[in-house]
Amino acid sequence: MAHPTTKNNTVKKYAPKNPLLSPRFGDIATFGRLPHTQNLSGVDIAVVGIPFDGATTYRPGARFAPRAIRTSSCMNRNVHPEYGVHIYKKLSAIDYGDVNCNPLNLKKTFGEISKTYGLLLKADVLPIALGGDHSVIIPILRAMHQKYGHFGLIQFDAHTDTADQAWGEKIHHGTPIRRLLEDGTLRGRDVFQIGIRGPLTSEDQMEWDRKQGITHLTAEEYQKKGMAPVLRKLNRKIPYYLTFDVDGVDPAFAPGTGTPVVGGLSSLQALEAVRALKGLRFIGFDIVEVSPPYDHAELTTLLASTLVFEFMALAALNK
């Protein structure tokens, strides 16, 4: 879309449109008022939408998340309040647009995701996905694995997403972690899940996870210990992918989601938890399971777009 970016020779090639030219709520809603382009030359980091909710088992609606998060993201600014880093002096950032999803066909959609991530990774662009339901990380993490080999996963979520199936279906938004462990994309000991909570289906539901070596930090534990139990166990030699299912946060703070579970993290705790990961090397990020039809007053989409700001800041620190 090539809008006139800040006339500031210190920022990188692509940066948000200057809000002093037009109010933040003006113009076509790209993520964070960033230029929209699919030309990846000179791009460090790209936001990409994946408007797909075909693997949802309860409330659908995440197909509308990329547009809704973009709308709220106009309030993102430039500098992280704690790190002091000016993101766009470190990173040339774009809104890549959306993956061409097929709302009726999981397989073809996964194919399109693979294709897009192939292009982004080939161009050495750091991708941030706006989901979509959580199934979309299957092709994403496989692409990551292909490029980076072994990496760890940090997952904010109310659910472990390690179910085996439902109604005979092996791929839905509650199974991606199991599928990715089975095919070797992930190793259990490098998977960290934060915000886990809620009633279980069977007594041994957590058994399989524990055998894999997955680390769970429940919402109740986070209240008492914060991120310390995770930080202690992280292998700092490998890079990480951060996936943020918005239902890791309590539904009072994030009502716009598909499978809410009461008793989650507050928004402030979510920010603190993400900031605790400062210093890790990240190869990708996503925010998933935002369902705008259930949102109110942009609570959830504003949280989602703020989390993307935090992701960008983590990435900028790496530069």
Place this chain on the structure above:
Amino acid sequence: MAHPTTKNNTVKKYAPKNPLLSPRFGDIATFGRLPHTQNLSGVDIAVVGIPFDGATTYRPGARFAPRAIRTSSCMNRNVHPEYGVHIYKKLSAIDYGDVNCNPLNLKKTFGEISKTYGLLLKADVLPIALGGDHSVIIPILRAMHQKYGHFGLIQFDAHTDTADQAWGEKIHHGTPIRRLLEDGTLRGRDVFQIGIRGPLTSEDQMEWDRKQGITHLTAEEYQKKGMAPVLRKLNRKIPYYLTFDVDGVDPAFAPGTGTPVVGGLSSLQALEAVRALKGLRFIGFDIVEVSPPYDHAELTTLLASTLVFEFMALAALNK
């Protein structure tokens, strides 16, 4: 659920729970306060939910329609204000419960619909479906065809549902009529579509329909002529199935739907149009494409449950 029905020896075996025993908003929400049973002996008419929206191309949510319509249906009463017929003195009516849908698998869901309709039709029960998206009529009408041979279709809808495909998918909620014409379940000259309107994709979009002999009564035409153009052309020798896509009604009256088109019928016009069909022999009914996440103050679910009342009254007149 076998709740104590009206102590009135003139009503049939199954009838709504007496509202003088408990307020209408009380008790577990079955359709119209009818008994829930799957024992079809002594049953004339059955409401059956099909909580499936896996073939939706725009806003999902119809999976929640059966429950939401049941909740609003407690205000249904017994006697039609125009016909004067007391439904439950003519018909023994139940809430059969829901088809066991698979939200991730269209094919298996169609199989379950076929199975349930097989049972209902075998027992000579007149079925009224609470959809679900409009794709669910594919297995329903095939079951009808198997039992009744040739029949006509009266369809309220903003869309013709005669698309050929989308993203290569042959079955979605915009294609059922084409599929059913292709396989001989329907014949074009016995298909009547009321409420059609809105922008078209291509100049020849209506060509195929016209070649099939489908009758379109647009919303604009309905304003001027009412149902007369349809009534003139109906073949009264064959039985009819009535499918009501709630988007045939204007979104002001039915906001809770997936693919709204402005400029539709009012609720009162919808009632009048259905009542104009008095005297036809009906073999089945449905109300589809109700999407509760977009509804407000039960506008859409109350309209849907009232339409089911109208369907029951049409059926009672046949007795």
Place this chain on the structure above:
Amino acid sequence: MAHPTTKNNTVKKYAPKNPLLSPRFGDIATFGRLPHTQNLSGVDIAVVGIPFDGATTYRPGARFAPRAIRTSSCMNRNVHPEYGVHIYKKLSAIDYGDVNCNPLNLKKTFGEISKTYGLLLKADVLPIALGGDHSVIIPILRAMHQKYGHFGLIQFDAHTDTADQAWGEKIHHGTPIRRLLEDGTLRGRDVFQIGIRGPLTSEDQMEWDRKQGITHLTAEEYQKKGMAPVLRKLNRKIPYYLTFDVDGVDPAFAPGTGTPVVGGLSSLQALEAVRALKGLRFIGFDIVEVSPPYDHAELTTLLASTLVFEFMALAALNK
């Protein structure tokens, strides 16, 4: 309604319908997908709706709570995440349906509640009420007293419910505790109120309560000390009834209520507070003052249904 429960010979007579047969949002909405029956043989625990809000002084709407909580309760599962207990291997559980309330007549409604609780207690069924406004505990606790003699009360609430009257009315949703202390159903020293907060009407408003020996744990105190002050004072020799007015929780987490007071517990604190009661013997539970017209995205009804899950788990631990 006798739906086919899990084919698992280890669960009790009545257990939730298997979600692998149909999705959680499918079927007629009974509490937690439990069978609906009023035959109490072989039943350990029963959920019963009391759709009555005729004693409300501010926002009504609680009459719609039983249906709305049932709708959200489909996400309840089987096993408690902390205790590890599988509820339905310990308890045979049903949805009993609703008390036949009279929305215009408090006295008759109380009579119906007494009748229903008489039946449940005679059959040694542990009842969990879905209110309704808080006045409904008057007949409930009187029935409990008749069966169990002396017992203690643990009450989550923003208000003490010890008012004497309003506009000359002795029975409304702000007076039940006073009435029950006056008639000897409760003794002040065994009444524990958690979450109390907000402006008072007069300087001596709390005086009467203190004279009765009631223990107050304000929301502010809970923030600092948790449940410890209550746990220290509980007499573990007597059984307890737990009544949960959802306004004990902050309106951000439970907007759907009639008399909200800002500054309450979070959902997670509510869960922790209930779990702190592990080991007590409970003779009954309720969740009251949920007002669906003010809810958003099922925040309040999901919290309510999750609390019922917690109550069931407490009961299962007693087995």
Place this chain on the structure above:
Amino acid sequence: MAHPTTKNNTVKKYAPKNPLLSPRFGDIATFGRLPHTQNLSGVDIAVVGIPFDGATTYRPGARFAPRAIRTSSCMNRNVHPEYGVHIYKKLSAIDYGDVNCNPLNLKKTFGEISKTYGLLLKADVLPIALGGDHSVIIPILRAMHQKYGHFGLIQFDAHTDTADQAWGEKIHHGTPIRRLLEDGTLRGRDVFQIGIRGPLTSEDQMEWDRKQGITHLTAEEYQKKGMAPVLRKLNRKIPYYLTFDVDGVDPAFAPGTGTPVVGGLSSLQALEAVRALKGLRFIGFDIVEVSPPYDHAELTTLLASTLVFEFMALAALNK
């Protein structure tokens, strides 16, 4: 509240605050920006709130209607677009405030209504009530009868309100017309009901009404004939009271109501129907059954406050 009214020596003693002094949304919300006083000297017409919904059988909430209608009423202006009459040059108008209702006690509330109406009628003030549920017309019309003797009733409503009882209760919002016919306050041949529609409870439900000589103009008939069938039958020698149950209008136009019935009048039809009554002598008006918790974007309260404007204009024409 005695705010500075328009400095215009042509208007009467009490008139709306000049919107050029402060914007319409400013100031404490009295009806139509009118002065609030309970001193009836020099007053021609008074708006009075009756915040009571204790006789509601389905959705409550009408207790909040007087405040909500006042809020929307700031957009009322001075001159009727069709009659050309400047209301406040003809009528000195106030907001009297509310009747002191008791939300838990119908009888006492009726007593307070009687007391207030006694005062208003004694002072020859024309009252316009903001309900409240429809039961409030029982004491209102009895007070009218006492002052004026025989008068006719024009009622906009989806329901006839001639039920005999529910759950043994003789007074609820569905019975006022029967009670008032029984006690001689009304005579059936002078009762005109417009907008009647919807399913009936029994075949003979309308029998009693017809025997009384009540005239029904159904919503369907209104579509075809307008008010003509009513206008033909009105006895122009007697004065009339106009009661407007907002559910006479379709829920698309008036979602904020307690017992919605689809298929009603549009807002424009409602205005036209009221305007058709021009020339009758009116002794009082009300708008009832507005339930703000179910409203959206002030649709219903704006309609209600506009109808009050129409009532005032009808009254001004009589001057």
Place this chain on the structure above:
Amino acid sequence: MAHPTTKNNTVKKYAPKNPLLSPRFGDIATFGRLPHTQNLSGVDIAVVGIPFDGATTYRPGARFAPRAIRTSSCMNRNVHPEYGVHIYKKLSAIDYGDVNCNPLNLKKTFGEISKTYGLLLKADVLPIALGGDHSVIIPILRAMHQKYGHFGLIQFDAHTDTADQAWGEKIHHGTPIRRLLEDGTLRGRDVFQIGIRGPLTSEDQMEWDRKQGITHLTAEEYQKKGMAPVLRKLNRKIPYYLTFDVDGVDPAFAPGTGTPVVGGLSSLQALEAVRALKGLRFIGFDIVEVSPPYDHAELTTLLASTLVFEFMALAALNK
């Protein structure tokens, strides 16, 4: 944004992205999935947002309209259902983006509008504005006048917008027509206002308008006569600008607006009224006063985007 438009050599240079490449709800939300560019070469028609509501006297929020209308506009298609014209075979169409508004400064915003319209008109592009409040037509129509000399105005609106001032302010969203008549941009006899209704401030409010020769077609008249009274009086020798204040439509169909007046046109009537203008030569269009914070389920934004489709079709007929 240059997305790959339909590979169809019959469409013009700029046309909507093919929905078979990605679902309609996918991708960055430009109007109607059109390419975004500010290069006007080869462009026939351009949609331009004016996110400004600084001249609003009641409910603000229209600043968010351009983005919200864009979001709903993905359901626009290609061919008009009545005219049969394929818009994009006649017209090369773009989304130009937004005028750089200053939310705090009316004057500077008007300057920016003038600048943008200067560019568009210089390039012979037909502009369609997405407002913004109704004040924005002041600079728009002045630009039109500069280019085209005398032209007529067709205005859908509940209000005449001919007020002189409020609180001493000469420019607000209720005064543009008076300002434009005063400065000679418009001539009264060529101004046609449709949908006018509602209470007036003074008896002579309409006097000034009549003296100017403005034609009013009230909503009540439209019900009875349709557009005939306007069509009779139109001077077909001059070109027209069409301005559509969404409050011309009834708030049931368009709740998301700032100054709603009950009793307006239905959506279908609005479509019919616009279509009645077929054959006129148009020099510009706008849709104004859409206020998304008051909308529900996209009712108003979908109507707005459909009206833009109708405008494009009117323009295509001129080609």
Place this chain on the structure above:
Amino acid sequence: MAHPTTKNNTVKKYAPKNPLLSPRFGDIATFGRLPHTQNLSGVDIAVVGIPFDGATTYRPGARFAPRAIRTSSCMNRNVHPEYGVHIYKKLSAIDYGDVNCNPLNLKKTFGEISKTYGLLLKADVLPIALGGDHSVIIPILRAMHQKYGHFGLIQFDAHTDTADQAWGEKIHHGTPIRRLLEDGTLRGRDVFQIGIRGPLTSEDQMEWDRKQGITHLTAEEYQKKGMAPVLRKLNRKIPYYLTFDVDGVDPAFAPGTGTPVVGGLSSLQALEAVRALKGLRFIGFDIVEVSPPYDHAELTTLLASTLVFEFMALAALNK
């Protein structure tokens, strides 16, 4: 409005209407059911509305806040739960009504605010403003300075409000603190800002503030240290003005605001933070930036009215 206040000779001249005369939701909505008068004789404290949002840069709507806060304020009572002080035995309190704002003219509105505050301060009345956007404190604090000379400012806010300008505008709701420091109304070392958080525009955004000596307590710091860092630095020799921008609180607790930032204080933390200021001498208070169109179930307006109760209690302690 002079309604009959509590017949209790211990309360001051003006006190809330007795809720035992009429229910809290009854009567014309003044703040806290207080008498409305503009006669300042015998008045200690006055609530005054400022319905102005003309300086808003993102979501408007605060113009509707005074009315909406008044509506929710009926639940305020008399006695502070922690201090035990009966407000109305200490303070004679009124609802003064609203400042005559001009929604289109910041300058004139500021003039009207100055005029009203001049009157209130001359009469030695302690004012509590219901905003309005945050720009309204410019004339308020200037009036305070004129009367009291030097005073400190305690500000709850997500933002520092020390921006220099936007789009060339020096006065908007993000600049008041800078303007008031520039003109000497405030001194930086006596300005305390609590709840600050969120992305920054530039690296040196906080530099200017620090040079002025402003104390920031971020939301993150508040979580860890509470108010201690502020309490340590307060100069207890000067009086204070407390300004509460509701966006200091997290949007989950206060969704109805214009510029939400995730990660803020909870409602309970807000109450505790205000209570920590006990003992300071206050010369005025306000609650600003409440935007009702974005609120849900009165969450934000109830919080706002409860904060006003806390302000009154702080003032009562000073007596």
